[in-house]
Amino acid sequence: MAVRGKVLIVEDDRAICSFMRRVLEANGYESIIVGTGREALSMLTSHCPDVVILDLGLPDMDGIAIIEKVRGWSGMPIIVISARNEDKDKIEALDAGADDYVTKPFNPLELTARVKSQLRRFTQLNPGSDKGKPETEIQIRGLVINKENHKVVVYGEEVKLTPIEFDILYLLA
Numbered sequence: 001m002a003v004r005g006k007v008l009i010v011e012d013d014r015a016i017c018s019f020m021r022r023v024l025e026a027n028g029y030e031s032i033i034v035g036t037g038r039e040a041l042s043m044l045t046s047h048c049p050d051v052v053i054l055d056l057g058l059p060d061m062d063g064i065a066i067i068e069k070v071r072g073w074s075g076m077p078i079i080v081i082s083a084r085n086e087d088k089d090k091i092e093a094l095d096a097g098a099d100d101y102v103t104k105p106f107n108p109l110e111l112t113a114r115v116k117s118q119l120r121r122f123t124q125l126n127p128g129s130d131k132g133k134p135e136t137e138i139q140i141r142g143l144v145i146n147k148e149n150h151k152v153v154v155y156g157e158e159v160k161l162t163p164i165e166f167d168i169l170y171l172l173a
Contacts, residue, residue: 004028005050005119010040010066011081012059016104020053023108029115037061044070051118053111056082056093064096071097075126077118081106138173145173 007024011017012035021031032047034040037058044052052070056063067078079100080093090101099121100114138145142155150166152159161169 004116006030006032006047007115008040008043008047008049008052009033010037010052010058010063011035011055012057013055016055019108020111023112024115027112027116029112035059037063037066040066041069044074044076049076050122051077051079051115053079053081053115054098056080056084056089064092067093067096067098075122077122079111079114079118081111138170140173143173145170 004027007029009017009020009024009031011020011033014035017033017035021033024031032043032049034043035058037060040052040054040058043049054063054066058066063080063082067080070076070078077099078097079102080098081102081104082089082093083104084090085103093101099118102111102114136147138147144151144153145166146152147170150161150163152161152166152169
């Protein structure tokens with residue numbers, strides 16, 4: 001079975017982590033598990049997951065803070081999975097930038113469907129993010145970077161860059 005995507009699970013309950021890992025891997029997803037907010041922030045930048053499943057109640061920081069930090073630099077899908085079932089908690093997480101919210105206990109088939117849905121939506125909105133295709137052009141809002149002809153266009157106007165500047169921009173994008 002081909003790997004459908006890499007999922008970062010941020011949860012401090014080992015039993016729930018183990019359960020989610022088995023469910024996701026049985027459905028073709030690779031999973032990485034961390035138990036703290038600090039580990040999550042580190043893994044987000046070093047392992048570049050395709051989607052994050054995030055518990056709000058972590059031992060070292062609140063999940064809302066993680067969502068806000070990630071939204072400062074990435075649009076990757078974030079699915080909150082939490083025992084907090086009050087409307088105010090759901091609204092706060094979604095307003096902070098979460099893409100979905102699932103309350104515990106959860107149906108494993110529903111969780112898998114939500115992961116698949118978020119990845120599909122993200123890939124459709126960000127065509128250059130599909131890891132199965134070589135990236136010849138990256139589009140981010142008004143920025144277009146074409147690898148084949150070393151051309152950069154910002155909101156319709158071409159920007160001249162040196163080869164090193166282009167390589168740095170392409171790498172960062």
